[in-house]
Amino acid sequence: MVRGIARATSVVAVAGLTLAACAQGTGGAADGGEQVSYDSGAELGGSLDIMGFGLGDDVAETRHGIALEALGDVDVNLTEGALDIQQFLTAVASGEPPELIYASRDQIGTFASRGAIIPLTSCIEGEGIAVDDFLEPALEQVTFDGEVYAVPEFNTVPLTMANADLLAAAGLTVGDVNGSSWEDLAAATQAMHRGDGGSLSVIGYDSKLPEFLPLWAHANGTDLISQDGRTAQLDDPAVVEALEFAVGIYDGQGGFPEVKAYRDSADFFGEGNQFATGTLGAMPMEQWYLNVLNEVSPDAPLVFDTVKDRQGQPIAYASGNAWAIPADTENPAAACRYARVMTEVDTWVAAAEARKAAREGEGQTFTGLLTGNAAADEAVRGLIEPSGSGVWDGAVAALYEANENAFSLPANPADAEFEQAWQDAVNSVLNGQAEPQEALEKAQEEAQAALDDAWAKWEDSEA
Incomplete structure (x- = not known):
């Protein structure tokens, strides 16, 4: 498996740091x-x-x-x-x-x-x-x-990952859950969701909050922060609408706490994962999970696609x-x-090449690497051979298409405070403590104050 990317949630300020001089020439x-x-x-x-x-x-x-x-x-x-x-x-x-x-x-x-x-x-x-x-x-x-x-x-980058059997049983395809139509996605969620007497047995769709709010906002035509990294856009109506939709996916399945508890009980990295056991219809998920699924449940009824925006274009929130x-x-x-x-x-x-040889030696599929280097990605992709499986060849195709359509949030001097503000807002909505508009307005104030303060300190240090 490709190394996971760990993300710390706060940055501790340390006094006495001074800016290094800007490098020049050699x-x-x-x-x-x-x-x-x-x-x-x-x-x-x-x-x-x-x-x-x-x-x-x-x-x-x-x-x-x-x-x-x-x-x-x-x-x-x-x-x-x-x-x-x-x-x-x-x-x-x-x-x-x-x-x-x-x-x-x-x-x-x-x-x-x-x-x-x-x-x-x-x-x-x-x-x-x-x-x-x-x-x-x-x-x-x-x-x-x-x-x-x-x-x-x-x-x-995230891909749309889905259970092909659950889709087929509901008369659906992966196109109904790739995000190109939020109306179709909401309907598909309900069609695949199963809950008997309040006890959840199949999650129709998992919108992967709080971490994927940037993905849903981008799909709705905006980003959480301006391109120059100076202005928070958390109370943008398109962000509010994105949060309302993504939270609504949980509300229609008994609420986020119930969905989270059920998904956390799954054998996520093992043979009893939610796709192999038919307990999840679809979700956006980082591409490294392809290798997990290929290792532990290669014959599960899977289908993959990119995540798409509301105009049907592929997108990927990259980290x-x-x-x-x-x-x-x-x-x-x-x-x-x-x-x-x-x-x-x-x-x-x-x-x-080493990874490919190892996986072939274990009878598994080499699904490539996304390196952050476009020239390297092209060279590595050239090593991938058709597997003979439409499922896994389709997964590889989706992986590279997503990589070509990736976006990231820009660098800013208050990244931890900014992320904390919007994640706290999302969590407050998921836990029933606030409505999306209220939560994001509060987050906007906190995030913008942190950005203004951090940029001012930077500019003072440069003066």
């Missing part, structure tokens, strides 16, 4: 004001401490091995597990940061605005990182105030991680080399 102030030379042909030494990355699967292990070869005599140490934000910011404030971090892309704006990481202008030029190869939404998410602050990798170099670190040149090698085309192809 040298930049990356370590206490000293000029650093980045050169893809240079021999490197010293140590490289990486925080937030682990060797949890074959793809990580293959790529890490290639990066170690490129680093030569550099002593590499990993602090595995999801990035501990408080630990990281404390390390920066204390003057003893790691050389490299592996962070969620939507944390990069905050880290950049607080001076916790450095711009990568010099790193990109010196190591020859082909930034034009990266997917535009991924690169935009790590670009703050006009400068790239991290090297993106992986792209996680992923990225490599960033902390301020005042001792070995930024090694950090830059590692980030470059881990995300370049040849490395991804080697990892994909």
